[in-house]
Amino acid sequence: MLPDDPLSPQSNDSQKRMLTALGVSFAAITIYMMFLAPSAPPAPEAGTADAGVAAVGSPDGGTPAAPPSSPGGTPELAAGQSPPEPEAPVRTLERSxxxxxxxxxxxxxxxxxxxxxxxxxxxxxxxxxxxxxxELFGAELLPPPQMxxxxxxxxxxxxxxxxxxxxxxxxxxxxxxxxxxxxxxxxxxxxxxxxxxxxxxxxxxxxxxxxxxxxxxxxxxxxxxxxxxxxxxxxxxxxxxxxxxxxxxxxxxxxxxxxxxxxxxxxxxxxxxxxxxxxxxxxxxxxxxxxxxxxxxxxxxxxxxxxxxxxxxxxxxxxxxxxxxxxxxxxxxxxxxxxxxxxxxxxxxxxxxxxxxxxxxxxxxxxxxxxxxxxFGIWAVICKLLLFFMKWFHAVTGNWGVAIILLTVLVKLVLLPLTYKSMVGMEAVKELQPQMEALRKKFADDRERMNMEVMKLYQQAKVNPLGGCLPLLIQMPVWIALFTALRNSFDIYWEPFFGPVWRDLTYKDPTYLLPLALGVSMIITQKMQPQMMDAAQARIMIWVMPIIFTLTLLQYPAGLSLYIFTNNLLSIGQQWGLRKWLDHQKQKRGGGGTPAVAAATGGKRK
Missing domain, CATH: 2.70.98.90 (Beta-galactosidase; Chain A, domain 5)
Structure with missing residues (x-):
C-alpha cells in the first residue's frame, strides 16, 4: 500500500486535493462575498496480489543470451572454469x-x-x-486478506x-x-x-x-x-x-x-x-x-x-x-x-x-x-505535533477515536481567545449593517466610492470584516495535517472507533453517517453565527459551503470526519456560551454595542 518523499509529486497532489477541497469551499466563497460583491447578492450558482518484475536478461529486456556452445552442443568452458552443476529441481522453502x-x-x-x-x-x-x-446492524463480514x-x-x-x-x-x-x-x-x-x-x-x-x-x-x-x-x-x-x-x-x-x-x-x-x-x-x-x-x-x-x-x-x-x-x-x-x-x-x-x-x-x-x-510533506511539523498529542491521549484512553475527540477539544481550547475576539468582531460588523446599507444606497452608482466608504466605516469601528472567518481559516491547516497524518500513520491504520462499522479510522465511513452528520452540524453552526451579509449571500454561506464539505469528505478518512464533526458540536456550544456572555456585556453598557461601534456611530444606540 503507501510514504513517500515529502516533496514527491504524488504526495503533494494528495495534499493539494485536500487543500483545494477545504480552502476553496470556504476561503474563496467568503473572500468573494466580502470583497467582490458587497453591494448586491450574487446569483446562486492482474490476477495475483503482490509481486513481479519483467525479465531483464539482455539490454532489450529479453531472455539472456546463452553461453557459446561447442559444435557438439556442450557449452565451452574457459580455462580454469568450473563445470556447471546439474540442473536442480525447483524447491520451495518456508519460514514461519x-x-x-x-x-x-x-x-x-x-x-x-x-x-x-x-x-x-x-x-x-x-x-x-x-x-x-x-455491519452497522450486527452482520459479520469476512476480513480482508493478510498483507x-x-x-x-x-x-x-x-x-x-x-x-x-x-x-x-x-x-x-x-x-x-x-x-x-x-x-x-x-x-x-x-x-x-x-x-x-x-x-x-x-x-x-x-x-x-x-x-x-x-x-x-x-x-x-x-x-x-x-x-x-x-x-x-x-x-x-x-x-x-x-x-x-x-x-x-x-x-x-x-x-x-x-x-x-x-x-x-x-x-x-x-x-x-x-x-x-x-x-x-x-x-x-x-x-x-x-x-x-x-x-x-x-x-x-x-x-x-x-x-x-x-x-x-x-x-x-x-x-x-x-x-x-x-x-x-x-x-x-x-x-x-x-x-x-x-x-x-x-x-x-x-x-x-x-x-x-x-x-x-x-x-x-x-x-x-x-x-x-x-x-507528511509540507505539513510535517503540524502532523508530528498532532500525532504526539494523539498518541498521548491514546495511551490514556486506549481508543484512537477518543484520542481524536480529545485532540479536537485541545485545539478548541487553544483557539478560544481567538474565537472570542472573532465573535466580538462579527457582532460589531452586524451592528454596522444599517450604516453599510445607507452607504450602498447613497453610492449605488459609484461602486468604487461605495467600497471606499464601507472600508472607512470598518476602520472607524476598528473591526475586520473577515475576523469571523479567522478561526476556521486557522483550523484548515489542522484539518489538512490530520488528513495527512491519517493517510500516513500506521499507528492509526486499522484502528477502530466504537461499534463494528468504524473499525478503521484511516478509511472512509462506509455508511456515510459521519460526513452527513458533519454537514448538518456545519449548517447549524453557520446559522448561529452573526450574519454580516445580505440574505442571499448568507444563504450561500449557510448551505453551499456545508454541502461542498460533505460531498468532499464522503470518501475521506472517517477520523477526519470525526474531528470536524466534533469541532462543529463544540463550536455550537461555544457560540451559545459566548453569545450569552456578549449579551450580558452589552446590557452592562446600556445596549450601546461594542465601544468601537458606539464611537463609530456617534454614541450609544437605544
Missing amino acids: RQEAKYSFSSEGAAFASAVLQGPKMREQQSLSIAEGYK NLVQPVPGQPMPLSISIEGTAPLPANARYQVQEEGEGTVIFTTRRGPWEVMKRLDWPQAGHELTYTVQVRNTSSQPLTGELRMHHNRAIDPNFEHAPSFFGGVGNQSRAACHVGDELHKRVPEDEATETFSGPVHYFGIDQQYFLSMLYPLEAPREGHCVLTATPTVRQVAVGFPLTVGAGETVTMRFGGWFGPKDPDLLKPVPSQDVLRAAGMASAAWDPTIEETVD
Whole structure:
C-alpha cells in the first residue's frame, strides 16, 4: 500500500486535493462575498496480489543470451572454469515467524511470498454502502486478506532474484542449491558458466528486518565485467488498490520506488510506464500507503541505476550495479531489507545491530533513512505535533477515536481567545449593517466610492470584516495535517472507533453517517453565527459551503470526519456560551454595542 518523499509529486497532489477541497469551499466563497460583491447578492450558482518484475536478461529486456556452445552442443568452458552443476529441481522453502510467513523458491533463490501476520497487517478493506449498513446492524463480514508484500508474477523473474548482464550472462531464473542453517539463515548457491553465486538470507530473532548478502565469484582465468541486476517487484490486485481523486478518497496505490542521489523517485500507472534514474542508490523497492518492502546497501550508497516500471497490474524495480571481478576473485555485496509496516518508530533504528552482526559488520557505516518514506510533506511539523498529542491521549484512553475527540477539544481550547475576539468582531460588523446599507444606497452608482466608504466605516469601528472567518481559516491547516497524518500513520491504520462499522479510522465511513452528520452540524453552526451579509449571500454561506464539505469528505478518512464533526458540536456550544456572555456585556453598557461601534456611530444606540 503507501510514504513517500515529502516533496514527491504524488504526495503533494494528495495534499493539494485536500487543500483545494477545504480552502476553496470556504476561503474563496467568503473572500468573494466580502470583497467582490458587497453591494448586491450574487446569483446562486492482474490476477495475483503482490509481486513481479519483467525479465531483464539482455539490454532489450529479453531472455539472456546463452553461453557459446561447442559444435557438439556442450557449452565451452574457459580455462580454469568450473563445470556447471546439474540442473536442480525447483524447491520451495518456508519460514514461519511471529511477524510473517515467508516462502522462497530455489528458482532464482528468491521470495515467493511474505505474508505479514497480525490483525493490523491486512489489506485496506473496501466496503460498499450495503456492507457498511450490514455491519452497522450486527452482520459479520469476512476480513480482508493478510498483507502479502511479495507475490510473484507468472513468467517474470521472482522477487529479489538477480541476473548478470554482459559477455557472460547469468539468467534471473537460474536454479540454486538450498542449504538451511537453523530457523534464522538460508543459503542458496549455484554455478553457471564462469560464475559461482552465493545468496544468504539472515533474520534477527524478531522484527521485519533481514540481511541479504550476495557473493559472486569468477571461476575463469580472465577478468570479467558486466552488471549485477537485482529485481524487486509486485503484482497488483485491482480489488485492493485504487488511485486518489478529488471526490474519490486518498487512494492506496503501490509505487515502484528508488532513492537515487538526493531524491526519492516513485512511479504509479498515471506516470510514464518506465523511467531510468542513475546515481548513488540509497534504497529501492515497493512503497505502499502503510507498508514497505525495501532493500538498501549496508556499506554506503552504491553507484548504479534504477529502472522503475508501473502498469495497472505490476510495479517493478530493476537495479543495476557495475560488476568487475578478477580471475579467481569474489565480489560481495551486502544489503539490509525491511518487509513490514511503515512505522517511523520502527524504521528509525534501521539497520539494527542484529542485522549488522549477520552481515559481519561491527557498526553501521551510514544511515539509509528509510523512515523518510513516511511522507507528511509540507505539513510535517503540524502532523508530528498532532500525532504526539494523539498518541498521548491514546495511551490514556486506549481508543484512537477518543484520542481524536480529545485532540479536537485541545485545539478548541487553544483557539478560544481567538474565537472570542472573532465573535466580538462579527457582532460589531452586524451592528454596522444599517450604516453599510445607507452607504450602498447613497453610492449605488459609484461602486468604487461605495467600497471606499464601507472600508472607512470598518476602520472607524476598528473591526475586520473577515475576523469571523479567522478561526476556521486557522483550523484548515489542522484539518489538512490530520488528513495527512491519517493517510500516513500506521499507528492509526486499522484502528477502530466504537461499534463494528468504524473499525478503521484511516478509511472512509462506509455508511456515510459521519460526513452527513458533519454537514448538518456545519449548517447549524453557520446559522448561529452573526450574519454580516445580505440574505442571499448568507444563504450561500449557510448551505453551499456545508454541502461542498460533505460531498468532499464522503470518501475521506472517517477520523477526519470525526474531528470536524466534533469541532462543529463544540463550536455550537461555544457560540451559545459566548453569545450569552456578549449579551450580558452589552446590557452592562446600556445596549450601546461594542465601544468601537458606539464611537463609530456617534454614541450609544437605544
